[in-house]
Amino acid sequence: MSTVDQFESVFKAAAKTIYLHESPSFGKVLLVTDMEESDSTLYLNSVRKYFEKTLLPGETKWQVLSKKDFQSVKELLGKVEEYQPDLLLTYRNLRSESWRWPYSLGEHLDVLTQVTTTPVLVLPHPDRDDASELLEKSPEKVMAVSGHMCGEGSLIKYASAFTPKGGKLLLSHIEDKVTLDRYLDAIEKIPDIDTDVAKETLLARLLNDAKDFAESARSSLERAGLGISVECMAQLGSRLEDYRKLIEEGEVDLLVMHAKEDDQLAMHGMAHPLAVELRSVPILLL
Amino acid sequence: MILCLALEEKIHAKKSLIVGLFSVVALFLGAWFNLLPFTDVSNLVIGGHKISLPVYIPGVDWEVIAIILGSSLFVDVTSKSGLFTWVAVKLTKLSSGDPLRLLILYGVMTVVFSAVLNNVTAMIIVGSLTGVSLKKLNQSEKLLGFLLVEGLLTNIGGLLTLISSVPNIIVGKTAGIEFIDFFLKAAPYVVIATVVTLWLGSRLFKIGSLKTEEEKTSAKNLVAGFDENEGIESPGFFRFGAIMTFVFIGTVAMTSQLPVVNELGLGFVALSFAGIMLVRYKSVADRFYKTIDWDLLFFFVCLFAVINVMEHARVLNLIGDWLMPIMGLGDSAGPAALLVASAAASSVTDNIPLAAMLAKILGAMPEISSNPDSPYWWAVIFGSNLGGNITPIGSASTLVSVTIIHKYGLKLSFAGFVKVALPYAIIQLALGVVYLLITT
Numbered sequence: 026m027s028t029v030d031q032f033e034s035v036f037k038a039a040a041k042t043i044y045l046h047e048s049p050s051f052g053k054v055l056l057v058t059d060m061e062e063s064d065s066t067l068y069l070n071s072v073r074k075y076f077e078k079t080l081l082p083g084e085t086k087w088q089v090l091s092k093k094d095f096q097s098v099k100e101l102l103g104k105v106e107e108y109q110p111d112l113l114l115t116y117r118n119l120r121s122e123s124w125r126w127p128y129s130l131g132e133h134l135d136v137l138t139q140v141t142t143t144p145v146l147v148l149p150h151p152d153r154d155d156a157s158e159l160l161e162k163s164p165e166k167v168m169a170v171s172g173h174m175c176g177e178g179s180l181i182k183y184a185s186a187f188t189p190k191g192g193k194l195l196l197s198h199i200e201d202k203v204t205l206d207r208y209l210d211a212i213e214k215i216p217d218i219d220t221d222v223a224k225e226t227l228l229a230r231l232l233n234d235a236k237d238f239a240e241s242a243r244s245s246l247e248r249a250g251l252g253i254s255v256e257c258m259a260q261l262g263s264r265l266e267d268y269r270k271l272i273e274e275g276e277v278d279l280l281v282m283h284a285k286e287d288d289q290l291a292m293h294g295m296a297h298p299l300a301v302e303l304r305s306v307p308i309l310l311l
Numbered sequence: 312m313i314l315c316l317a318l319e320e321k322i323h324a325k326k327s328l329i330v331g332l333f334s335v336v337a338l339f340l341g342a343w344f345n346l347l348p349f350t351d352v353s354n355l356v357i358g359g360h361k362i363s364l365p366v367y368i369p370g371v372d373w374e375v376i377a378i379i380l381g382s383s384l385f386v387d388v389t390s391k392s393g394l395f396t397w398v399a400v401k402l403t404k405l406s407s408g409d410p411l412r413l414l415i416l417y418g419v420m421t422v423v424f425s426a427v428l429n430n431v432t433a434m435i436i437v438g439s440l441t442g443v444s445l446k447k448l449n450q451s452e453k454l455l456g457f458l459l460v461e462g463l464l465t466n467i468g469g470l471l472t473l474i475s476s477v478p479n480i481i482v483g484k485t486a487g488i489e490f491i492d493f494f495l496k497a498a499p500y501v502v503i504a505t506v507v508t509l510w511l512g513s514r515l516f517k518i519g520s521l522k523t524e525e526e527k528t529s530a531k532n533l534v535a536g537f538d539e540n541e542g543i544e545s546p547g548f549f550r551f552g553a554i555m556t557f558v559f560i561g562t563v564a565m566t567s568q569l570p571v572v573n574e575l576g577l578g579f580v581a582l583s584f585a586g587i588m589l590v591r592y593k594s595v596a597d598r599f600y601k602t603i604d605w606d607l608l609f610f611f612v613c614l615f616a617v618i619n620v621m622e623h624a625r626v627l628n629l630i631g632d633w634l635m636p637i638m639g640l641g642d643s644a645g646p647a648a649l650l651v652a653s654a655a656a657s658s659v660t661d662n663i664p665l666a667a668m669l670a671k672i673l674g675a676m677p678e679i680s681s682n683p684d685s686p687y688w689w690a691v692i693f694g695s696n697l698g699g700n701i702t703p704i705g706s707a708s709t710l711v712s713v714t715i716i717h718k719y720g721l722k723l724s725f726a727g728f729v730k731v732a733l734p735y736a737i738i739q740l741a742l743g744v745v746y747l748l749i750t751t
Contacts, residue, residue, distance in 0.1 A: 029715055033439040035396050039541035040447050045532060237538075 038230075042176045044242035046249045049186050051080055055110035057090045057101065057137075059120040060151075065091035068151060072114060075160045078189035080112075098136045105141055113141065116148040117304060124150040127302055138284045138310045144183060145284070146309045147300065159305060164278030165192045170268060172283060172295060174198040174235035174259065181242045183309060184281040190252040195275065196242060198235040198259040199267050200228065228261060235259040265298050272303060284310035312617065317660040320704065326661065327609035334613040337620040338367055346623045370619025371612050375480055377578025380608060382474060384585035385559060386428045387602055388592065390436075392552030393542035395424065399440045400539035408448050408530025411513055411520045414457060417441060418509045421461045422501060425468025426475045427560060430708035434465045438715040448533050455721050456516025459728075460508060462712025463735050466699040467504045469708070470497045470692070474563060474577065477611075478666035478695040485670040486680075486688040490564045496689070500746045504739050511735060548591055559584045611663070618667055631672040638687075646686035646751065647744045653694025654740055658701035666695045686751035693743040700736040703728040 056072060058065045069089050073080070088108060095101040105113065118124035118131035129135065130147065138145050149159050169184035171177050174196065181196065188194040205228060212223045239257035246255055260267070272280065280303070282296045300308050312333040319326055341347045347366045355362045355369075389395070402420055406413040417437055424433035441457045469476035473483045473493040483493055512518065521527045543549045562580050567573050572580060589596045621627050637648045656665050669691045679685045699706025703713040703725060709732075716723050723731075
């Protein structure tokens with residue numbers, strides 16, 4: 026070990042990003058529905074009950090937008106701007122009939138999740154046969170679905186806020202095998218890079234960065250005394266397939282993921298298919 | 312040859328090749344003019360055995376080669392234990408992210424690493440950590456100041472012990488200065504020069520403490536993310552590396568007092584410790600052989616061959632005669648003038664041939680060679696080390712610091728370096744002259 030680059034690599038690996046916990050505030054929550062006012066009130070009650078352990082009655086002020094309050098996406102955005110909520114609550118395919126088909130979230134949600142900076146919690150559509158059943162039991166098991174995990178502090182901050190005392194928070198990261206294989210394939214064709222060293226170390230490095238950050242989050246949440254159990258998981262796999270399997274087999278009650286991507290206008294590459302396909306799981310989109 | 316070495320970067324040639332070609336020419340001319348002792352080296356009798364050696368072999372100081380080879384291998388293998396990076400990261404955390412405290416701790420670390428390891432390795436370790444930690448602390452605008460001060464401190468730290476730099480090894484060995492005596496003589500100057508350099512660096516580059524509580528908390532949280540254990544592959548080897556480093560320094564310091572070992576010398580000590588450390592990597596030891604600085608080692612072998620020919624050709628006597636006016640200045644002004652002249656010469660060319668040549672010349676003067684405490688030896692030691700702080704090509708470690716500066720996209724030309732470094736170099740040289748006059 027005798028070059029600047031080698032020592033720099035060691036120090037860069039040592040300079041870990043750590044998670045510092047701070048609880049988000051949900052002083053104002055705005056529930057957006059496309060129901061008549063009376064139905065909206067009933068729906069509000071069931072939603073409040075569903076989140077009674079995390080959005081505490083004394084700390085959260087609830088407001089409702091019903092069918093008559095907005096006619097278009099533009100009007101909805103205007104209302105959100107006017108209310109300035111800390112959290113938006115709504116359901117899939119708002120003001121759309123297409124909730125029966127698992128191909129989109131509907132135009133209102135597509136725009137809402139990208140335009141506002143407020144987190145949007147998306148519930149299953151209320152017209153589903155199992156809708157009332159899905160909102161009966163408060164979420165106990167929350168999963169944070171990360172892109173890199175390392176440095177995604179806001180993801181953990183919100184995921185921990187929605188994990189009730191005694192509940193379980195899963196910090197998950199799946200490194201995409203297809204992408205990794207493509208890079209390793211390119212490395213195999215570069216004479217200056219040792220292929221064996223790259224194969225041995227690249228995946229380990231990627232997973233270690235995620236594990237280290239998740240571990241620092243676990244310690245920080247423990248120190249914060251939230252009374253939740255935190256489990257960290259980082260593995261190689263097929264992102265969509267493996268996440269689907271993890272969510273279904275782990276009976277996850279609530280997913281938390283980033284919806285925005287800096288370099289594109291559409292929803293985050295991983296968030297979109299999960300949000301569209303897992304129609305019975307509530308998802309908090311940041 | 313000295314001119315070509317000064318222009319090494321311009322002519323894009325490694326120093327081993329430059330000196331190698333000059334050694335070929337020198338040996339050829341030496342043989343042509345019957346200057347070389349062919350008869351003596353072909354009829355050597357050692358321990359009752361007649362040994363025949365090529366004429367260019369006895370001129371090489373193999374002890375110096377063994378010290379450099381052994382200690383660089385030892386440092387390279389020990390660095391794999393994560394020991395040096397552990398110390399570096401621990402000190403970073405100790406600073407709590409405060410820039411001034413970081414400058415002081417990194418400065419002290421540079422001096423100590425330069426003394427214990429070598430100044431190039433010290434600059435590589437501290438320089439690469441500085442780049443990473445200042446970026447993490449969002450203080451990248453201070454990088455130039457940090458790297459420059461660290462580069463200058465490597466040459467101060469290189470003065471601390473007999474094995475800290477190659478000029479020390481060459482001059483110290485020729486003068487017969489013991490490790491402990493060297494350390495006791497050089498340490499007070501190193502402490503004073505380090506403090507002054509850090510003070511001046513903090514003033515000139517405006518590196519101060521954090522002001523608000525918010526800034527302090529944020530910096531503390533950022534450095535808390537550093538994990539000192541990241542570079543440690545095996546805790547057992549880490550502990551072994553730490554123990555062996557202390558034992559190595561102790562053994563080097565005590566070599567002249569240890570029976571048997573004192574006969575075998577420092578080169579044997581360095582090579583033995585390198586061998587012991589390599590046992591951990593016995594199946595891949597060849598990987599470490601590849602990282603040895605063969606350019607430096609071949610440079611030394613060829614350089615000694617050239618100087619040997621110059622000695623036989625009485626060129627060194629001629630240069631010695633040129634030095635006589637300096638010697639004639641007296642016991643105070645003479646060493647002071649030699650120190651400044653050595654520094655000036657070292658600033659534009661490699662300080663190793665200069666030190667080797669001056670050591671040979673001084674060694675041939677009976678009144679100086681018989682006195683290890685002669686101020687002339689120390690004038691050459693101080694001058695050849697401190698001269699490296701005047702220009703970026705004055706020493707290998709300042710060159711490394713400039714390389715790191717350029718790596719981070721910061722602009723610093725040759726003239727720009729001289730302009731910034733000159734106040735430090737003048738103060739350090741002035742301190743050196745005063746110190747030499749007071750202590751000898």
